Amino acid sequence: MVEAPPSVSLSGALVKRRGKTILGPLDLTLAASGFTIVLGPNGAGKTTLLKVLHGVDRLSEGAVTWSVPDAQARESQAYVFQSPIMLRRSVRQNLAYPLQLLGEDKASIAAKVADWAQRIGLEDALDRPAPRLSGGERQKLALGRALIRNPQVLFLDEPCANLDGRSTREIEALLKAAQQAGTRIIMTTHDLGQARRLATDLVFLLRGALHEQGRAPAFFTAPRTAEAKAFLEGDIVE
Amino acid sequence: MNEIWAGIQAAFRLIFSLDADLVEITLRSLQVSLTALVVASVIALPFGTWLAIRRFRYRRATIATLNALMGLPPVVVGLIVYLLLSRSGPFGVMGLLFTPTAMIIAQVIIITPLIASITHQAMRELWAEYHDLLISLNTTKRQRIATLIWDGRRTLLTAALAGFGRAIGEVGAIMIVGGNIDHATRVLTTAIALETGKGDFALALGLGFVLIALALLVNFAIHALSRTEREGTW
Numbered sequence: 206m207v208e209a210p211p212s213v214s215l216s217g218a219l220v221k222r223r224g225k226t227i228l229g230p231l232d233l234t235l236a237a238s239g240f241t242i243v244l245g246p247n248g249a250g251k252t253t254l255l256k257v258l259h260g261v262d263r264l265s266e267g268a269v270t271w272s273v274p275d276a277q278a279r280e281s282q283a284y285v286f287q288s289p290i291m292l293r294r295s296v297r298q299n300l301a302y303p304l305q306l307l308g309e310d311k312a313s314i315a316a317k318v319a320d321w322a323q324r325i326g327l328e329d330a331l332d333r334p335a336p337r338l339s340g341g342e343r344q345k346l347a348l349g350r351a352l353i354r355n356p357q358v359l360f361l362d363e364p365c366a367n368l369d370g371r372s373t374r375e376i377e378a379l380l381k382a383a384q385q386a387g388t389r390i391i392m393t394t395h396d397l398g399q400a401r402r403l404a405t406d407l408v409f410l411l412r413g414a415l416h417e418q419g420r421a422p423a424f425f426t427a428p429r430t431a432e433a434k435a436f437l438e439g440d441i442v443e
Numbered sequence: 444m445n446e447i448w449a450g451i452q453a454a455f456r457l458i459f460s461l462d463a464d465l466v467e468i469t470l471r472s473l474q475v476s477l478t479a480l481v482v483a484s485v486i487a488l489p490f491g492t493w494l495a496i497r498r499f500r501y502r503r504a505t506i507a508t509l510n511a512l513m514g515l516p517p518v519v520v521g522l523i524v525y526l527l528l529s530r531s532g533p534f535g536v537m538g539l540l541f542t543p544t545a546m547i548i549a550q551v552i553i554i555t556p557l558i559a560s561i562t563h564q565a566m567r568e569l570w571a572e573y574h575d576l577l578i579s580l581n582t583t584k585r586q587r588i589a590t591l592i593w594d595g596r597r598t599l600l601t602a603a604l605a606g607f608g609r610a611i612g613e614v615g616a617i618m619i620v621g622g623n624i625d626h627a628t629r630v631l632t633t634a635i636a637l638e639t640g641k642g643d644f645a646l647a648l649g650l651g652f653v654l655i656a657l658a659l660l661v662n663f664a665i666h667a668l669s670r671t672e673r674e675g676t677w
Contacts, residue, residue, distance in 0.1 A: 261578050279581050290576040293594045302590075303580055 210357035210389035212237040217267035220253050228253045228413045240384050242400040243393040245410035251393035255360045259284050283356035287363045289347035291335040299335045303354045325349040341372030361392040409433045450648020472630040476610040479550035484603050487555045491562025492588045495570045512556035521616030524549045541622040549616040554606035561602035569595045
């Protein structure tokens with residue numbers, strides 16, 4: 206069981222790249238628990254928001270404030286990228302890597318690797334080179350590598366993009382299990398079905414701006430903005 | 444053509460008779476070049492990797508300088524090392540001139556920029572691939588460098604072998620700082636230069652073939668040991 210996750214606030218957050226505004230300015234607070242889905246069409250700023258919260262991208266203006274000191278917040282987070290980044294090592298070594306960084310002993314690492322390999326269904330592929338796995342396997346490995354450290358907060362950037370139904374179902378099962386174990390999950394997607402299945406609350410972004418934020422059932426049944434309503438109805442929203 | 448054929452015959456004769464002088468200078472060539480390679484790699488691999496991941500004010504100038512240093516003229520390096528190690532030089536008291544150590548120092552200076560530059564190129568690509576993951580995992584700079592070196596080790600092997608190739612074939616600098624002294628600092632390249640000067644082209648060519656064979660042997664051995672072409676590796 207992980208410790209209670211921290212909450213996070215963005216104030217006046219603005220991200221500009223080459224003079225173009227990618228995100229913001231926005232003010233946003235995310236509670237310490239739940240499964241937040243960041244929804245929006247392509248180019249809405251979903252990935253940038255996630256990277257800014259995680260500290261991979263920097264803000265041009267504004268601030269990200271965690272309810273715990275920054276260093277502590279960073280240590281308790283994990284991130285799964287849309288295109289999983291595989292170390293040029295075996296599946297076993299990829300799973301072991303985050304634990305080695307923490308200086309865990311070999312026996313503990315071996316036990317956790319075996320456990321997580323089984324959970325993600327790669328127990329028979331432990332000695333295969335990770336870059337040669339299929340897309341679904343790579344994403345499951347990336348998720349296992351993120352969860353093996355028991356993060357308090359897990360960021361996922363469209364983890365099921367380009368995956369088939371079976372892989373998507375397996376990944377969603379892993380995410381639900383992680384959430385039940387106490388991990389705070391913040392995930393981007395533009396798959397409405399997945400958002401309905403997983404979200405406890407939603408953030409809807411459009412053109413880098415926050416259009417709506419709230420509990421998932423309320424968002425899906427009675428969206429407050431015309432853009433969110435159009436998006437839910439399947440209209441093209443840009 | 445006759446001289447090339449005579450050279451091949453001389454090479455076989457020298458090798459199969461296990462000529463004592465040949466064995467001695469071959470082993471000295473290996474000792475000097477491999478030691479220089481190890482020392483240069485210890486400096487160049489982490490430095491090239493650090494350069495790939497670190498952003499600082501004069502980074503571009505540093506990279507440009509490093510690339511320029513790849514073309515360091517060995518004779519000039521030899522001259523500078525000679526002046527530094529000569530009796531009147533700042534390190535003259537150490538008595539290193541005309542010793543294998545002086546030759547190693549010269550070779551380290553020549554091959555370090557080459558290995559560092561190739562390392563930088565290779566690690567820059569790997570860093571672009573790993574950047575987000577390693578930042579996300581909150582790794583320290585030391586951990587990033589170690590990860591990149593380990594995962595890029597096969598590419599770095601190429602960098603090291605390029606350095607070895609330059610070192611084993613080098614003659615200008617080691618001739619100046621080593622002096623080509625028989626049974627002390629004579630290596631294959633300086634021996635070839637000497638025999639050519641004496642007009643013994645067959646022996647010079649024979650030594651040349653031995654040198655080429657040695658370079659190939661070391662390359663094959665390192666590739667075999669590191670299993671670069673093994674099925675299932677990257």
